[in-house]
Amino acid sequence: MTDWPGEPSSTREEMMLATYRALCEHGYPGTSIQRIADEFDKSKSLLYYHYDDKEALLADFLRFLLEELRAELEAVPDDEPRAAIERVLEGLLPAPIDDEGLRFRRAMSEMRSQAPYHVVYHEQFARFDEVIRAELARAIKRGVEDGTFREVEPTATAEHVFTFVVGALHRAVTLDDPDLVARDRELLDEYLESELYDEG
């Protein structure tokens, strides 16, 4: 799970990459269709043809990220619950985090803050949360069933982990502090070690 899935292989993916770059560069408040167009190598008019406004383009960007995330999760083998959890956490809360990674997560956190005002953002973030929590819960359930994890309640533990991750990111991006990501990731690893992995 990387922030950006690799070389774009279609015009839509090129638009999405331009959007990603604009968000990293300008944050959500500073991103406009014009600034996305500035990052787009093909004809700018294509962007305006496909999207009426910034919100429509960014909603499609969120949809695209979710499709990528789902495809990636489906490609993952089912047999190593701990590796599956670590993979999700490394995608959300990589330690150490680089500057681009922090900027991208700031833009996402800012976009999430707009969810109360844009129903399409709300829909995508609610889905995103659901996909992540379900993946975590599924991995935890497998680990509990195969006896490698403690006997926890999978959905509750998944929810705890996910809420913690959202808090770690919101704190780090708003205080512009990459060390907070590293420190919180360490706390999360300790939590999982004692709550989940350690069989007592």
Add this chain to the structure above:
Amino acid sequence: MTDWPGEPSSTREEMMLATYRALCEHGYPGTSIQRIADEFDKSKSLLYYHYDDKEALLADFLRFLLEELRAELEAVPDDEPRAAIERVLEGLLPAPIDDEGLRFRRAMSEMRSQAPYHVVYHEQFARFDEVIRAELARAIKRGVEDGTFREVEPTATAEHVFTFVVGALHRAVTLDDPDLVARDRELLDEYLESELYDEG
């Protein structure tokens, strides 16, 4: 620890109450000095006399909240660590949360998202985080020392709790879901029960 400390007893407090009301009503993006003035019973020109712009007024509002929080924390007796922790959590993450409480926390979360762009906000939120984490760590330390809590590392546990709270609030206010506050508060109570209070 309530959202609003009670009847205003000075002109400054009346300005702060007007700010609180405007934030609850319009959110951070929709709050302007004019809208704060609309909530202010005295002469509007007083507001413009004291504050150059929205950012200056809101920075003072954050300062005011922090002073209130500090005064409140100092007034609390030192002898019941568990009650001290519960008091902080009930202030941050009250369950059940009412509509005004959720709106106010949304405005605060939106203002926090502006911290990378306004150094005065950054300063106040960094202090706010520090005050809350220090209070939690102090209470945890006392409980560990008097033998009522497990032998945890107080600053690490305080940080885990605080990060979780920030995540719970950011998720709930952005998805406009008061039930998320209640669910996450329950998960946090379970965490404290097993990590901290339960002496095994």
